[in-house]
Amino acid sequence: MKLSRINDDGPHDSALHDPEALAGLVDAVRDRLGEAVADAVGRCMSDTLARTITRHPDGTAFVITGDIPAMWLRDSTTQLAPFLHLAGTDARLADTIAAVSRRQQASILHDPYANAFNDGPTGGGHRDRTGDPVTGQSPWVWERKYEIDSLAYPVQLAYDLWQITGRTDHLGQLGQVARTIIDLWRTEQRHDEASPYTFERTDCPPSDTLVRDGRGPGTTFTGMTWAGFRPSDDACRYGYNVPGNAFAVVALGYLVRLASEVLHDDQLADDAAALRSELERGIREHGVVVGPQGEQVYAYEVDGRGGVLLADDANSPSLLSLPFLGWCRADDPLYTATRDLILSEANPYHYSGTTASGIGSPHTPERHVWPIALAIQGLTSTDPAERRRLLDLILTTDAGTGAVHESFHVDDPGTYTREWFSWANAMFCELALETAGLRSYRRPATEAATEGEAAR
Template sequence: MSGQTPNAAEGALSAGLPKPLDVGNGLVAGSFGGDGSWLSLGAPHPVHGFVEMLASPPFDEEQRGDPAAVRRYREQLTQERFAFLRLDLPDEQVPERRAVLDSEGRPVWHRSGRGWTCSVTAWALPGQSALAQRYVIEATPDVRAVLRFGGRLDRSALAEITEVNPPLPLDVHSDVEVSSGELTVTAPVLTTSARVAVHATAGRWVPDAGCAAQWEITAGDGEPVEITVTVSLAPPPWPGDGLRPTAPAPRITQADPPGTLEHIAAGAVRYVLGCTALDVGHGDRTILTDHRLLPLSWTRDAYYQALLLLCAAPDDHDVTDVVAGHLRWLWGRGRTPGAPWMRSHLPDGRPKDLAVQADQQLYPLLELADYRRVAGRWPIGPDGGDAAYEWGRLITEVWQGLPRDGHDGLLAGAENPADDPSELPFALSTQILYWHTASQLAPWSSELGLDSLQLEQTAQNLSGAIARAFTCEGPFGSQWAYETDGNGQHRLYHDANDLPTALAPTWGFCSPEDEHWIATMRFAFSPHNAGHVAGRFGGLGSAHTPGTWTLGDAQELAVARTMRDNARAKAVLERIGHVAGVDGLLPETYRADSGRWLARHWFAWPAAVFGILHFGITKGGRNVWRV
């Protein structure tokens, strides 16, 4: 089912949007085109990872491992011509379309044509696996509106730029049953169903060619016409969980306040609570990197999203409980005892990409320490026993299994934080993260029974070990290398994914006046660095994907604030303000000459980091970022 309609705009989005607008409630998440058309409605699945209603063509399995093919497929997912549900009205003035967020953070689209105007509002239904949309049409007599459906249920393709373990092909067929007021879509292979219900003053669903259907209504009798559509999704229940819990994720309802950082921070919180921190039964929550392209969990991405929630609402138990649910998932279903966390995991916790990255073994430890620091208590553990004893036992097991290889206790890794192969085994950002994690856990050592791990001593030893292993000469004097072999070989480079290096003074690893850190950061944002991107909208990028990276912009803002360089901080905010979407979200990369979005129209991590920089990373007291 293609989902195409005669009036569909070709290409990507209208309404001046760089990305679709998203709505979710922690149970389901969906995306909408620039005309309010439904691009997707998805949810975690206990067997198949993530399922969704959509109409875009399936990913060609023969093109696995082809980055260009993956990017083309991802672009398709943004295009209005592949909507599964849309309202068609005659002679629309497409350039006049507009989309905004209302005071509740709900997307609202304004459309118009000859003899009519239409406003469209979408929202999530609290406690239900459903989204709703209301169309209000004001028109001259006899304006014909047609609601068109043409969608299917499918498993997420999980098409990656750097494929490691692609999912096995799955032949999914959808059946559509049409009744007067409701469409029912079922996919027996997925044991999943969806329903499309319409409430309107007139009309009924009428079968169209294939598995499509349409609902026709005539407007223009002097009164506005209202049409409300509710689309629900029902994957099977999680094993042992019975009926799905009905409590949605909490949400912070607010209009975006003025200012670039405020706008991005509000959007990031909405997106995480609604679309990535998703319920997976038993009171657990996975945190996904996004809900459309890669609904998978990396401990790295998930950490910064969890920290965002702790920073945004440290005293709101409903919000901090989302992080507690993620910690239970992360250390329970999301981890195999005695084994490391893999590169990525499916929403049910099973490993997806079977590659090990050293830094991803640290983020779960750090998230737990941050939760204790902010919430003032330990969350209930995966086994539900004595929290301090259980967490102490789990931390000890993970800590003792960290990939130390004998070079001053440094952590070795075969992949770097960009998911690319390491050229040398020891990455600077991973060692700084290691030091920070030891430092953050140390205050709770006695409480958790961790004295034998000698966390304070480990942090002290790491400071000297990092200086010895990574110090080398660079274009601006003595600096730290990106990678080393521990025996005098260094690689000079800096990547947008390596946030710990930029955050080193904020975490207390070094002072803001440290000459090695300053030289390293000067190198990072200079043409001497292969990760530097030149242009009007240039900045820090990555060998992983071309373009200026928004994570690089976040690093530069952190560096500018640490150095108290207000002019530089202002310039970064102006650049990122030009790039940010109407919902405050950010891409992975954008063009250095124009600011146009290039890659990953859905990506929670960058906006989450900017939100952390806005809210501050300490609980109470002075916000170290807002000087």
């Protein structure tokens, strides 16, 4: 991958990070993996710092996703993933991550159902019919597609920064944010009866709006929490997205610790723990199904009424990403059985061609695989050779643009979507650091997943 066409000619704001710390990391990659990988990592990480992050005087920072000038709560977390490995020794970088975390938490308090925000009340983005008796769709909101992970990812970032640095100055609003998240996830356990949320978009593909006058797919109570949209921003076919719920369990575990050890709020910790247990039980009782070979596997979506989708999408949280998120170990038998299924033709979103094979998404054209999914496949692999193979595959499928794309055609990498997609750049860097043995921070499997494995 020749990254010379990524625009890193502008000034690198040294207020955002210590350039020597990043240079040292890139040098370590060069020593272990060679010049081509090191060049790619250095340019991808520099691009994120140079072009996506805007610091504001109020102590927050806004992060655009790349070629769309909006801040997704999911993307802004994942874009920072490779920088977490430097945050413990680079105080300026830790300040930048803290500023992003503050902005994420403020955004959740502004509208917890929104997935993407503007850098101010500009009115940019989509103007949809979306029911909420309090806010409707604010001019601060770019898009109001409700996705579980939009709430879980900011919790993850806040927790990770605390774990790595010990700092708590970014957690001033966390108690209110945690209450907001818990209340919303409880409401959405009974979406049909209790939720104020609806979403309708006109003149669009069916995947961009919700059925039943905007109420979305109907469900029966399972203990899991409902979502209108997947992490791909595509509408759910069934209401309970299983990897989204697994990620919510992980995030609630983080809230238990933060409430207990930082906020000293025992009631909040108890409430988070109780909901965590309910979601985890719902996954075990309704999200684990019989696969095509008679094996137990995780479903991608269910509705509690018998509807089951056996699939996986390239966007994370995905079933493939469960060990990376901290839900389970990579050698968990239930996970490995699911992995075998979703990395095969049994997954309708898995494609194979002359150049690559991997997981794609209905969000992009058929027979397009996503480098994010290839990176996640490597990050969750127990085979070092597979990790290196996937790293090299991403490195050689940039079509000469110098960037990791959203997706590319399995027979022709020159046919791709999104030339500038910062999340994809970040996941390439995470895989490179893992392959080089330089990822200094990992999330252990949740107690819930460990207990579930023991019960099986």
